[in-house]
Amino acid sequence: MARAIWLVLDSLGIGHAPDADAYGDAGADTFGHIAAACAAAPRGPLQLPNLTRLGLPAAHALAGGQVAAVFAAAPAPVALWGCMAEQACGKDTPSGHWESAGVVLDRPFGVFDAPQNSFPPELLAALVDAAQLPGVLGNCHASGTEILDRLGAEHIATGKPIVYTSADSVFQIAAHEQGFGLQRLLTLCELARALLAPYNIGRVIARPFIGAAATGFQRTGNRRDYALPPPAPTLLDAVRAAGGEVIAVGKISDIFAAQGVGRSVHASGHDALFDATLDALTQAGDGALIATNFVDFDSVYGHRRDVFGYAAALEHFDARLPQLLEHLRADDLLLLSADHGCDPTWPGSDHTREQVPLLAYSPGLAPRALGKRSSFADLGQGIATHLGLSALSAGRCFLTSQAA
């Protein structure tokens, strides 16, 4: 019986969305701009033989992107390939994942849009009081690494956690793993999650770090995301209701607030995430869904605007793909997609409103183009069909129609 393996390449947009102008993102193209920068740099063109076979450059071309010369003569894909635009408002991780799993967010999350003094004073006062803190630092829009350089030493000296946000619907708290304490930070995030109820904020994110002012600060793999639960049952719930196992690897369980997750495997770094996915594949039974989020594309490279780091991470991911492809059973369906863009050549440090790839491979499935799809939900609908589930309430199945 069928199984599905869904890999989210977090932030791998393939060209601006039709409504990108409203987000200040007209012209953004995460994949295209990385490919173009590599082609013009001493390091040389992007080498992605396996993602090319699965149709990533073809999907990029379909989305309207300028095809880099290195991909121009690529052979036809062996998979199904298409591009998807997000129907929900926003360009953040939870809405992108939920829509891909069949739930289109109809009420946009709240955002703290003031660049300075971003949070309501009464919210911060309540947090300080509830957690008996000496105060907080930050209270602004920031890049999470830049703010450590700026406020890390003061945090250590005062014991005040650093709170910050971005264009996304997030309340982020950074604190030193030893000086402040990891468990104390996680407890503080849970308190913040509860206090943020009136503000409809998508995620509270714990950002633990280590190091010292003299030697520099580094964020650790102990990041945790405390998301709002999806507003309706998703594909994950449908898989479980039908008796299938849902194995969530990496951030997936956090993003779905554990709803519909049978087993969660936390791992840090793309190699560990890939290994955990391979392990899950050997263990998963009939009807299972394995879902993995590869977060470093976004967190380590996209937000940091590290073009060549992103390129190298793509090449590394590509090099590991054959291990996964070799282990696929005849009735397994492998999906590759993304949740939004984060163009490392774009101004600022925020996500970009982009189309994302929909690549689907199964040993027995004849390759074809899937066209431009108008919702990420088409991915989930296709998985539901593949696993023999009832149709989800959103999305057009890409397995049964030639194009959207």
Ligand SMILES: O=P(O)(O)O[C@H]1O[C@H](CO)[C@@H](O)[C@H]1O
């Ligand atoms: O700059 P860092 O801390 O990585 O934060 C980024 O990560 C958050 C989640 O993607 C975004 O909202 C953005 O602010």
Ligand SMILES: [Mn+2]
């Ligand atoms: Mn994301």
Ligand SMILES: [Mn+2]
């Ligand atoms: Mn991000």
